[in-house]
Amino acid sequence: MADAPTALRRHWRRVDSAADGLALDLGLYAVSAVFAAITAATSTLLPHRAWGGVAAVGYLVAAVAVGVQLLLRRRTPASRLVGLPARWAVTGFAWVSAALLPLLWQSIERATGRTDRAQEEVLVVEQAGNRLLEHGTPYLGPDAIAALPPGEQLLGYTPYQPGMAMFGLPRALVDTWWTDARVWFAVGTALALALAVAALRAAPTTARRAQPAASADTAHRRNAALLRGVQAATVLPICALTLATGGDDLPVLALCLLALALAAADRPGRAGLAVGLAGALKLFAWPVALVLIVWGLTRRAGTRVAAGAIGLPVAALIPALLVDHDALTENVLRFPLGHGLVTSPAQSPFPGYLIATGLPAGRLIAAALLVAAGLAIAVRLARRPPRTAVATALICGYGLLVAIALMPTTRFGYLLYPLALLTWAPALHREPDAATVPMPGELSGRTTSA
Structure with a gap:
């Protein structure tokens, strides 16, 4: 009798491969269209409402296209309109219509005077780029923030790593629609994902090494898993x-996915550089960097991974530290930890936030739970370090999911990291059966038998 992880894996495989993947595609686009329509009608955030109005149409068209593909599949199963290339085409259309089109629309409207067409993080990153150009640091010091009017002090903080200011530099040079920080977030995201897909397609699998003519079925399943991972991101x-309304998390996520793809392709040095670039943008990439370093140690390549994974974020921090170390500490440490002049508005009702706000000494309890979870993951890494890119992605995905749930201050949107990482994991298989979705019991690199 199969155990629970094996049964869950087989169930997911059946769902994911039903009608050659088209059934889940239809569900994804249909549910997304409903979500976008509800967002357009009910969201209290104006950029979100504007996104929903455009994205709902794009998702609906994509869902109709998949519906047509399903009908064609019944009549002419061999048609090119129902194969994997056609699914990639619909995915590309969905991304353009549901992310890039609303992004460009809002950027153009903002350039013509609309002040409600960007979330606050866009303004923060662009201001950081302007300060970097003028003063050599993207951060305001605590005294400068305190001197701002109370309603503007929150926007005075830049709770990112120094590299994020690079996306704000175009706006500091030219004030127009294409210098909107979101445009450059999208460019960075697309470039990183394209490199990740190319790395995985070029990487030889076990089947290729053992048998020069790998089966078409294996190649199809591997590429289908890659498509599903791209859809998730x-x-x-x-x-x-x-991406359309704020966007700063997407290039960070895409670089982390690129790092894992390079790890699967047995390029540890390049994997370190990719995750190091992500870490120079945002702290969310640092846990991924640490797990990748442990993966590198299992392959006697820990130094090569660490050189980029640690070296690039440190190199990005040094100039800001030399220019104004108090400003760096205030923005990068004190504010995210809840000790700034104002508190972060990130207050999604996850367990950590509910504990921190609903129990006596709740903030200390939530922090203790978060530390305990971190220690448990550290013990897991020490006892059974990940030996494959798949295991590395799973540890990162589940670890970030637990961290987001337990952080006293967090956002619902941060879930994009674990969701994308966990969906990306099957695409990292280099063995012949690339369509098997790994479960937590396989993190050590061992499979679970029936």
Whole structure:
């Protein structure tokens, strides 16, 4: 009798491969269209409402296209309109219509004077780029923030790593629609994902090494898993909405996915550089960097991974530290930890936030739970380090999911990281059966037998 992880894996495989993947595609686009329509009608955030109005149409058209593909599949199963290339085409259309089109629309409207067409993080990143150009640091010091009017102090903080200011530099040079930080977030995201897909397609699998002519079925399943991973990072509403209205998390996520793809392709040095670039943008990439370093140690390549994974974020921090170390500490440490002049508005009702706000000494309890979870993951890494890119992605995905749930201050949108990482894991298989979805019991690199 199969155990629970094996049964769950087989169930997911049946769902994912039903009608050659078209059934789940239809569900994804249909549910996304409903979500976008509800967002357009009910959201209290004006950029979100504007996104929903455009994205709902794009998702609906994509769902209709998949419906047509399903009908064609019944009549002419061999038609090119129902194969994997056609699914990639619909995915590309969905990303353009649900993410890029609303992004460009809002950027153009903002350039013509609309002040309600960007979330606050866009303004923060662009201001950081302007300060970097003028003062050599993207951060305001605590005294400068305190001197701002109370309603503007929150926007005075830049709770990102120094590299994020690079996306704000175009706006500091030219004030027009194409210098909107979101445009450059999209460019960075698309470039990183394209490199990740190319790395995985070029990487030899075990089947290729053992048998030069790998089976067409294996190649198809591997590419289908890759498509599903790309969908999770692009057309999933939580990602499309974030890119169109704010966007700063998407290049960080895409670089982490690129790092894992390079790890699967046995390029540890390049994997370290990719995750190091992500870490120079945002702290969310640092846990991924640490797990990748442990993966590198299992392959006697820990130094090569660490050189980029640690070296690039440190190199990005040094100039800001030398220019104004108090400003760096205030923005990068004190504010995210809840000790700034104002508190972060990130207050999604996850367990950590509910504990922190609903129990006596709740903030200390939530922090203790978060530390305990971190220690448990550290013990897991020490006892059974990940030996494959798949195991690395799963540890990162589940670890970030637990961290987001337990952080006292967090956002619902942060879930895009674990969702994309966990969906990306099957695409990292280099063994012949690339369509098997790994479960937590396989993190050590061992499979679970029936």
